[in-house]
Amino acid sequence: MTNWKAFRSGTVQLGIHDTNRPLTLIGGNNGNGKTSILQALTMGLYGSRCSIEGEGLGAGEGGGRRTEYRLFIERAMHRPAFEAGERMIQVTIEFVTRQGLLEIERHWYLDDAGRFLEEDEELVLRTGEDRDIVPVPADRELAEYYEETISRLIAPPSMMPFFLFDGEHVRRLAERDLSEQVRFGIESALGISTLKGLVDDLKDYARDRARDIQADDAEAAAALKWQAISAERERALGDLIEVEAKLHPLQVHRDEIVQGLGALGNGTYNDKQEELHLRHGEEAQLRKLRDDLRLSLTKHLPIALVGKSLLAATERSLKQGLGESLAAPEGLSALVGQLRSLEPRLDFDAEKLVVDRVEKAWAALSEKKLPIGHAYLEGHRIGPIVQTMADVRKEGMEFIRDSLAAIEQLKASISARNTLLSARASADQERERLAGELSTINSSIAVLDAERRRIDQALGSIEGRMVPINAEWEKRRALRKVSSPMLVSVELANEVVMIVNRAIERIVPEYYGILAERVTAIYRQLAHKGVVERIAIDSRGMVSLLDRQGRDLRENDASAGENQIFAMSLTAAISELLDGPLPLIIDTPLGRLDTQHRERILRFLSGRSVQAVLLSQPEEVGSAYYRLISPKVHDEFHLEYVPSETGIGGTRIALGYFERHAA
Amino acid sequence: MTSSPDAFQLGDIIRADFRTSRDADGLNTTLMKKFGFQYRYQPARLAIALSLRIPALPKDMPDGAGKPIKGDILFGSDEAELALWVALVVQHSHAIPMSRRSFQELVGSHWHRGMTGLSEISDDLDQHPELLAQTLLSDARL
Numbered sequence: 001m002t003n004w005k006a007f008r009s010g011t012v013q014l015g016i017h018d019t020n021r022p023l024t025l026i027g028g029n030n031g032n033g034k035t036s037i038l039q040a041l042t043m044g045l046y047g048s049r050c051s052i053e054g055e056g057l058g059a060g061e062g063g064g065r066r067t068e069y070r071l072f073i074e075r076a077m078h079r080p081a082f083e084a085g086e087r088m089i090q091v092t093i094e095f096v097t098r099q100g101l102l103e104i105e106r107h108w109y110l111d112d113a114g115r116f117l118e119e120d121e122e123l124v125l126r127t128g129e130d131r132d133i134v135p136v137p138a139d140r141e142l143a144e145y146y147e148e149t150i151s152r153l154i155a156p157p158s159m160m161p162f163f164l165f166d167g168e169h170v171r172r173l174a175e176r177d178l179s180e181q182v183r184f185g186i187e188s189a190l191g192i193s194t195l196k197g198l199v200d201d202l203k204d205y206a207r208d209r210a211r212d213i214q215a216d217d218a219e220a221a222a223a224l225k226w227q228a229i230s231a232e233r234e235r236a237l238g239d240l241i242e243v244e245a246k247l248h249p250l251q252v253h254r255d256e257i258v259q260g261l262g263a264l265g266n267g268t269y270n271d272k273q274e275e276l277h278l279r280h281g282e283e284a285q286l287r288k289l290r291d292d293l294r295l296s297l298t299k300h301l302p303i304a305l306v307g308k309s310l311l312a313a314t315e316r317s318l319k320q321g322l323g324e325s326l327a328a329p330e331g332l333s334a335l336v337g338q339l340r341s342l343e344p345r346l347d348f349d350a351e352k353l354v355v356d357r358v359e360k361a362w363a364a365l366s367e368k369k370l371p372i373g374h375a376y377l378e379g380h381r382i383g384p385i386v387q388t389m390a391d392v393r394k395e396g397m398e399f400i401r402d403s404l405a406a407i408e409q410l411k412a413s414i415s416a417r418n419t420l421l422s423a424r425a426s427a428d429q430e431r432e433r434l435a436g437e438l439s440t441i442n443s444s445i446a447v448l449d450a451e452r453r454r455i456d457q458a459l460g461s462i463e464g465r466m467v468p469i470n471a472e473w474e475k476r477r478a479l480r481k482v483s484s485p486m487l488v489s490v491e492l493a494n495e496v497v498m499i500v501n502r503a504i505e506r507i508v509p510e511y512y513g514i515l516a517e518r519v520t521a522i523y524r525q526l527a528h529k530g531v532v533e534r535i536a537i538d539s540r541g542m543v544s545l546l547d548r549q550g551r552d553l554r555e556n557d558a559s560a561g562e563n564q565i566f567a568m569s570l571t572a573a574i575s576e577l578l579d580g581p582l583p584l585i586i587d588t589p590l591g592r593l594d595t596q597h598r599e600r601i602l603r604f605l606s607g608r609s610v611q612a613v614l615l616s617q618p619e620e621v622g623s624a625y626y627r628l629i630s631p632k633v634h635d636e637f638h639l640e641y642v643p644s645e646t647g648i649g650g651t652r653i654a655l656g657y658f659e660r661h662a663a
Numbered sequence: 664m665t666s667s668p669d670a671f672q673l674g675d676i677i678r679a680d681f682r683t684s685r686d687a688d689g690l691n692t693t694l695m696k697k698f699g700f701q702y703r704y705q706p707a708r709l710a711i712a713l714s715l716r717i718p719a720l721p722k723d724m725p726d727g728a729g730k731p732i733k734g735d736i737l738f739g740s741d742e743a744e745l746a747l748w749v750a751l752v753v754q755h756s757h758a759i760p761m762s763r764r765s766f767q768e769l770v771g772s773h774w775h776r777g778m779t780g781l782s783e784i785s786d787d788l789d790q791h792p793e794l795l796a797q798t799l800l801s802d803a804r805l
Contacts, residue, residue: 293792294698298705299739301796302712305803306751310715314747314754373758374750375670384743385750392747397805400796407793 001040002090003078006033006641006651014635016096017583019609021634025626025657026615028639033651034615035166037639038587042164043076044091044106045150046157047123073108073116080644082114097153098580102127102134104150125149151194155582158188162574163582167564167589183541185570186511189577192504199497206493209486219476226466226473233462240455247448250441257438264427264434272424279417286410293403300396303389315389317371318382332362511577512537518573526565526600535569565597575610583611590620598625606632618658626657633657671763676738676749679767680731683707683774688729690782691774697785698792703730704737709799710777711748711770715755716803723768724775737770 001007010033014024028034042050048069077089089108094101107122125134125146134149136142155163162185187193303311336355346354363381371377377385481487516537523535532553536544544552545566575582584605590598602621605612606629614621621629636657643649683691687710694706714721738748752770753761761769784802788794799805 290699290792293796294700294705297792297796298700298708299744301799302708303747303751304805305709305712305799306715306755307803309718310751310755314750317754317758318750371758373753373760375760376673376676376749376753377746378672380673380742380746385746388741388743388747400800404793404796 001036001092002088003081003086004040004089004091005036005076005078006031006639007036007040007653008078008081008650010651010653012037012637012653014611014613017611018634021632022608022611023606023629023633024611024613025621025629025633025636026613026639027618027621027637027657028615028651029617029641032639032641034617034639035587036651038164038166038585038615039076040091041093041585042160043072044093044104045154045164046160047106047121047147049147049157050160070116070118074110074114076108077110077114078650080650082110087111095154099153100128102149102153103131123147148194151191155578156188156191156194158184158193159575159578159582162188162571164585165571166587167591180541182512182515182537182543182570183508185574186508186515186541186577187504189574190507190511192508195500195504199500202493202497202500206490206497209490209493216476216480219473219480222469222473222476225469229462229466229469233459233466236455236459236462240452240459243448243452243455247445247452250445250448254438254441254445257434257441261431261434261438264431272421272428275417275421275424279414279421282410282414282417286407286414289403289407289410293400293407296396296400296403300392301400303392304397311389311393315386317374318377318386318389320371332359335362508541512541515573515577518576519569522572522604523566523569525604526569526597564591564593565601568601572604572608572610581610583613585613585615587615588620589614589616590625599628602629605629621657670760671766673742673746673749675763676734676766677740677745679734679763681707681734681737681767681770681774682727682731683710683729683771683778684724684726685728687724687775687778690778691729694778694781694785697790698795699790702736704732706778706781707732707737707774710775710781711752711773712777713780714773714775714777715751717776718755720756721769721772721776724772727768727771729771729774 001010004010012026026034026037048066073089078086087110089110090105092103092105094103096102103126105122105124105126107120107124109117109120111117123143123146126132127134134146136145151157187196336358339354339358340351345351371382477487516535519537520532520535523532524530531547532545533548534546536546538544547553572584575584589605590601593601602625605614636655637653638656638658640652640654641649642652682688691703691706691710694700695703698706700706735745738745749766752766752773755773756769784798785795788798
């Protein structure tokens with residue numbers, strides 16, 4: 001550093017990074033220039049592209065940011081040197097990058113009034129042991145190329161908050177919208193901000209160039225035609241997709257209905273009629289049987305119903321009036337037959353008289369006495385009555401039982417036929433329903449099919465018309481490309497913009513998982529309260545601090561993620577996403593942390609293989625902490641204020657953390 | 664053998680009108696309709712038979728206001744069949760000689776008593792005659 005803030009001249013030799021001793025301690029009281037060293041690094045690396053928290057050089061836009069930069073540089077001039085006539089400020093930084101040594105040297109010049117001469121700012125990059133100036137390609141501007149080289153070999157300026165920062169201010173990082181911050185960090189680590197810069201540049205380029213390349217009327221007309229017909233085709237395609245989307249489910253449904261109809265079986269009209277006919281026949285039979293049963297039920301059954309004892313008593317009484325030997329009517333018939341066959345034959349009247357008299361005599365012999373109490377039977381034959389009683393009891397009852405059995409059989413048969421007919425009726429009903437539905441669906445399909453054919457034909461026609469329109473437009477564009485080759489570049493630029501944007505959208509979320517894992521690991525090392533089990537980052541970059549139950553602690557404690565420990569974890573994790581991790585350079589690293597967190601941070605930093613430069617106050621890394629980390633300290637310095645006899649003094653960089661330790 | 668002047672002859676029964684009580688006659692109509700009987704004598708015969716099944720003589724019917732049925736309709740036009748019915752009724756009353764009128768009243772009372780029983784039996788049955796037949800057969804253990 002030359003003429004940089006508190007330093008008239010100063011060199012801090014941090015040494016080549018040693019993974020076993022990653023720490024460098026630079027001690028200094030307030031005002032002795034610790035922050036000046038941090039700012040020398042940031043300004044030296046990035047110049048006007050950087051922003052310094054808390055120093056009034058924010059991330060403002062346009063003139064504001066420029067003015068702040070100018071004022072910052074003017075204030076950075078070491079006052080005694082300016083008064084001694086010096087007008088130049090210089091910061092030189094040497095980095096060991098993955099491509100070897102890179103020396104960055106910046107010069108800022110002031111006029112005699114102390115105003116920053118922006119045009120004269122110089123940046124020189126040297127490389128290799130011989131410090132050869134980095135050559136600038138012929139087609140590149142020097143400053144732009146050098147800035148780009150710094151971004152490429154060290155880190156883009158957007159990464160600065162993740163490796164060069166003030167420990168007391170680190171919390172601000174996390175106090176911003178966390179998802180925004182995480183996205184910013186990832187984009188920085190992946191160099192996406194550079195890509196976005198490229199996208200903006202390409203857009204500007206395309207816009208500016210496009211303005212210069214005016215299409216002529218014929219091409220404009222052809223382009224309009226092409227746009228119109230393309231839109232027409234898009235609409236037709238949209239219509240086609242819409243129609244097919246309606247058509248497909250209908251076709252599937254139609255197939256289902258056809259299957260359903262097949263599954264209903266082959267019951268024909270004739271089968272049904274035959275079944276109905278049989279049932280009608282059985283029903284008629286049943287009616288007849290019932291009618292017969294009604295008659296029998298009232299002709300035969302009552303006689304049986306009166307009971308065996310009354311029947312037996314009646315039979316006994318009636319039989320009292322029957323002759324024993326001649327009771328049988330067949331005996332009378334035999335006798336009459338014999339009489340009629342006797343020779344000589346009697347004449348008709350005589351024979352009739354004889355037969356009548358024989359019969360009367362027979363009757364008198366057969367029923368020679370009336371049953372007691374049944375005087376009303378006088379003159380009537382008792383035999384047929386007794387016979388009727390026997391017939392009724394036997395044949396009548398048999399008839400009834402047979403009728404009942406036949407009725408039950410018919411009823412069962414009719415019931416079975418009814419079940420069958422009912423099943424057929426249901427099937428008929430279902431068949432009818434399905435047929436109706438099929439008819440409706442077929443109508444809808446026919447309408448949609450016709451519509452599809454119409455659109456297909458229209459599409460064919462549109463595509464046919466597109467060919468000559470496209471050919472015309474292509475011809476016009478080709479003509480213009482010949483006369484305006486820039487058009488190719490404009491189109492290419494637009495295409496690259498589109499590709500880069502898509503790539504960014506795809507890549508960034510992929511890194512959220514990796515980052516979440518690292519943040520979790522580091523946070524769990526640093527935080528002494530084991531409440532946070534896991535830190536999750538979703539695809540939108542939203543951060544959750546989850547406890548064991550998976551609850552987001554930030555929902556209950558908004559400040560959970562806004563503490564220095566979380567910010568440190570995030571910072572360290574993001575810097576690890578780079579190809580080669582950046583050194584961590586922290587001003588006031590332990591800030592307002594409590595004892596336990598101080599120890600954890602120091603153990604964490606000394607346990608990593610990443611170089612860490614700690615700019616601290618004497619009491620911040622006091623003797624106990626110093627002893628804790630001293631085996632891991634590679635270099636140590638302290639800053640001493642050297643008063644001047646002429647007025648404002650300067651700072652000297654001395655070896656050793658503080659004198660008492662250096663001793 | 665001659666019968667007493669009061670005793671009825673079978674021919675009297677053929678021509679005589681038989682009536683039961685008004686209530687029993689109403690039930691007769693109901694059952695006739697319910698079981699699809701075509702004639703009034705049909706339920707009447709069943710009722711008389713059910714009553715004859717009970718050994719005790721029936722009480723006198725409360726009135727004889729039912730519609731009449733001729734004897735040859737009630738017991739059948741076949742002489743042997745009609746005579747059998749008369750014999751059963753007479754035998755049930757222990758073959759005590761009775762006049763035509765007494766016989767008519769006795770038949771009316773049987774009809775009345777039997778109709779009440781028949782009505783109770785058939786209350787829960789549906790209209791088909793086979794169910795009535797099955798129930799009667801089952802009750803009579805035939």
